[in-house]
Amino acid sequence: MRFLMIATAVFFLSGTAIAKDITVNVNGMVCDFCAQSLEKVFLKEDGVQNLDISLKNKTVVIQLDDDADISDEKINELIEWAGYETAGIIR
Amino acid sequence: MINGDGDGILKTTMNKILLFFLILAPFAAEARPVSYPGGWTVMMQNSGDMHSIHTHYSPSAKYSIGLRNEYDRRDDFQNHSIQLNNLVKRWNNPDSQANFYLKSGIGYAIKKGNSDQSPSAFTGIAADWENRRYFVSYENRYVHANDITDDFHQSGRIGFAPYIGDFGDLHTWLMLQIDHHPEANNDDHLTVTPLLRLFYDTHLLETGINDNNDVLFNYIKRF
Numbered sequence: 001m002r003f004l005m006i007a008t009a010v011f012f013l014s015g016t017a018i019a020k021d022i023t024v025n026v027n028g029m030v031c032d033f034c035a036q037s038l039e040k041v042f043l044k045e046d047g048v049q050n051l052d053i054s055l056k057n058k059t060v061v062i063q064l065d066d067d068a069d070i071s072d073e074k075i076n077e078l079i080e081w082a083g084y085e086t087a088g089i090i091r
Numbered sequence: 092m093i094n095g096d097g098d099g100i101l102k103t104t105m106n107k108i109l110l111f112f113l114i115l116a117p118f119a120a121e122a123r124p125v126s127y128p129g130g131w132t133v134m135m136q137n138s139g140d141m142h143s144i145h146t147h148y149s150p151s152a153k154y155s156i157g158l159r160n161e162y163d164r165r166d167d168f169q170n171h172s173i174q175l176n177n178l179v180k181r182w183n184n185p186d187s188q189a190n191f192y193l194k195s196g197i198g199y200a201i202k203k204g205n206s207d208q209s210p211s212a213f214t215g216i217a218a219d220w221e222n223r224r225y226f227v228s229y230e231n232r233y234v235h236a237n238d239i240t241d242d243f244h245q246s247g248r249i250g251f252a253p254y255i256g257d258f259g260d261l262h263t264w265l266m267l268q269i270d271h272h273p274e275a276n277n278d279d280h281l282t283v284t285p286l287l288r289l290f291y292d293t294h295l296l297e298t299g300i301n302d303n304n305d306v307l308f309n310y311i312k313r314f
Binding site: 008027029030031032033034035036037040041053054056057058081082083084085087 | 221262293
């Protein structure tokens with residue numbers, strides 16, 4: 001019985017997405033409209049769970065699903081599409 | 092009320108302030124006319140000169156297209172236009188951002204009481220620079236509609252944030268706007284408007300009162 005419960009828990013946890021984070025330094029992000037632009041663009045991407053934006057630190061933390069990935073080129077492309085500029089990507 | 096020498100001193104001071112704007116802010120917009128890709132924006136502006144509502148859609152972060160409906164209180168006419176806003180250049184810096192826009196439109200102007208109607212066109216530039224503490228902007232607009240109007244207007248702003256909020260906070264700005272209407276009468280030629288800007292989530296609200304006691308009230312909502 002105990003084995004069955006553990007096996008069930010492992011089964012469900014393995015199907016649960018665990019976020020992994022990528023931190024992006026962004027130039028030109030000075031106001032909430034800027035931050036909202038980045039949110040709108042990134043949250044349309046498959047695999048992007050959430051965005052944590054800090055105007056103070058000038059960073060966007062991209063939280064991805066466990067099985068998702070996003071290349072640096074794609075990040076640059078999305079930042080530029082939103083109207084801003086990537087200053088660095090930390091994985 | 093200021094008369095005689097006082098009036099002269101005031102005008103000289105205001106001219107100096109205008110010159111300051113024109114020199115300091117040659118690349119300096121009262122509100123960004125382009126949103127994020129796929130974004131809709133409604134901009135309502137009310138002042139002693141004009142009431143306007145501008146609704147636009149941004150296919151990309153480089154340009155937006157929309158409708159502008161305005162009532163010019165000075166020349167007493169309505170102007171309904173299709174407006175195109177182009178972000179010509181953006182400078183993204185680590186701690187600041189600057190923008191240069193071209194804003195143009197074509198439409199139809201109607202004098203009050205339908206006494207005169209005419210095709211209309213306008214064009215102008217807008218520029219701004221801001222970091223999280225300071226803001227500077229400049230914009231101008233030339234409007235022509237045959238016998239109804241032939242008007243040039245320019246304005247500049249400086250702004251200061253008394254505190255610096257982060258994403259999601261209420262942002263507060265204290266600003267000073269100077270409007271220059273070369274063709275206006277002496278009282279309206281140059282006006283100064285201290286104003287308060289409140290910015291929260293997707294809402295931006297501005298209110299102030301100028302030295303002719305005209306109330307300014309602007310509201311912008313992004314979708």
